[in-house]
Amino acid sequence: MSMILRHLLLIVLIGLFLSVFSSRSFGDSQYIPVQYNSFDNKSYNLFAVTGKNIALLVDSDAYDINVISKFVGKLDLAYDFYKKTTGRAPEAYKTYNNLLTIAVVDSTCGLGCGLLGYTGIETLKDYFQLTYQSIRDQDLYESALLYELGRNFWFYFDQIGTQVDPFVTGFAVVNRYLAMEYAGVQGTTFYGDNASFESLKNNILNNMSYLYFKDPNLDWTNTLATNTPPPNPYDLDCVCLVASLYYRIYSDFGADVYSKFFNALSVLPLAKTKQVAIDNFTTAYQTATGTSHGCSLFKTNFKIYANDGSIAKYTIDDDNMPSAYYGYSGDVAITTFNPKADIFAGSGNNSITLFGSTGGGERIISCGPGIEDVHLKNANNNSQSIKYFLCENILLSNNAQTSIDAMLLLLNK
Incomplete structure (x- = not known):
């Protein structure tokens, strides 16, 4: 074999070696x-x-x-x-x-x-x-x-993050859980304990907002604004409360509205005060949901009702003021006489009965992922406007006249 052929063969062998082992x-x-x-x-x-x-x-x-x-x-x-x-x-x-x-x-x-x-x-x-x-x-x-x-x-420092710091980390906390669900994976703690992971997840996504909603002395000014969590037995901080509030948007309205919320938030102006940051959040919430009557998550100008499922029959009286019912687990029969009450029923198999009366207005009805029936009853024949309706079954009775502007049936949550 000539010297030239030997050199060519050596070059080829070196090339093959590098391609395999690089x-x-x-x-x-x-x-x-x-x-x-x-x-x-x-x-x-x-x-x-x-x-x-x-x-x-x-x-x-x-x-x-x-x-x-x-x-x-x-x-x-x-x-x-x-x-x-x-x-x-x-x-x-x-x-x-x-x-x-x-x-x-x-x-x-x-x-x-x-x-x-x-x-x-x-x-x-x-x-x-x-x-x-x-x-x-x-x-x-x-x-x-x-x-x-x-x-x-x-991407939301200017709109809410510079003034209310828990909004920043709370975003990552809630969305890691939602991203895991999207990816189809089960979580674990450091020691391979799925049960502890699921317990912590539930405490963050559900229990923190429940503790906040059920305490009439709490609102955003003495929690989010001061980075102070509701008293809780889990030793969780205010970041986890924010994660729980983000999660209510996702669980009450679904993934599409949740995405619309962040898209709407991204184009709002710089918040130079905590109040403007809350206002920006509220504006994005209204834009995403198509509603105009505020955001009850902050409890400002809203009367809040919270039920962890321990009350099987829950009645909201007509005090003619903006209200919101936040449900969690359990099968609950909810009856409201207040035409200004938003209903976020939670994860159980619920029934909701709405009695209309004079002075009715825009409202949100979200049944959650369970099997629910909604009964609209109106002895006074008053027209109710349900701006956002997310339920599986609706039954009209007593000549109720109801305008449902946005009906999403059989939500995939």
Whole structure:
């Protein structure tokens, strides 16, 4: 063999070697060696596994690639949820091939660290290994990285975040749970305990707002404005109360209105006071729901009723003032004589009976995901305007005249 042919053969063999060992391939997935410069300006040699939206940069190529690829797929879905909810993507900062990066590092600003409004998340190596083991061994998912995605998708500093700080972190707290539902994953605590995860989730999404609503001495001025949570046995902070209030929009109106809320919020002006921040929130709420009579979440100018399901028959008297009933669990028969009462029935199999009277006006009726019947009864033949109606069955009786401006049947929540 001539010297020239030997050199050509050597070049071909070197090329084949580099193509095989520069990345470890497993089916459609592969580890790609990358150099990463961290938030605290440290350099790491990591291995990228890429998806549609996310590049996960791990510290070793010894992880089971099938587990890592599965995780990347779920992170891609969580990204889709956030983009669908907010209507936009984060500004590019930390990326790999134009993908948002999640990097495993030795030090960062917490277990996980996500940039606000920009791409880029870091997580500690020890925490990532726990996350990996939970997926590999139990098919359960730690929630911190889905929470940090919420930091990347936070775009509302000017409108509400600079004045009422819990709005910022509360956004990431509630949406990590909703992103997990969207991605079809079950959560876990650090120790592989799904039951504890679900208990904490329920306390945050439901119980914190219940404690706030049922206490007549609480409103936004002595909770959100002062970063003070309702007294609670869970040792949860005001951020969790805000998460619970965000969740009421999602659970009472559905995903489309929830997305419209954040889209409407994004174009509102800078809030220079706490009151303007609350006003901005209320304006976005009204725009998304198509209503004009305020937002009862802040309890301003509303009489609030809250029922955790322990009262099976609940009656709201006609005191002719704006009111809101917030239900949670249990099967409840709700009767209201107040034509200005909004009804957010909760998750049980409920029945709602509305008696109209003179002075009726715009109202919201949301039955929740259970099987509900709504009975409209009006002895005085007064016209009721139901601005937003989210229920499965409606029964008209006693010659009730009802205008339903927006009827959404069989909501997929």
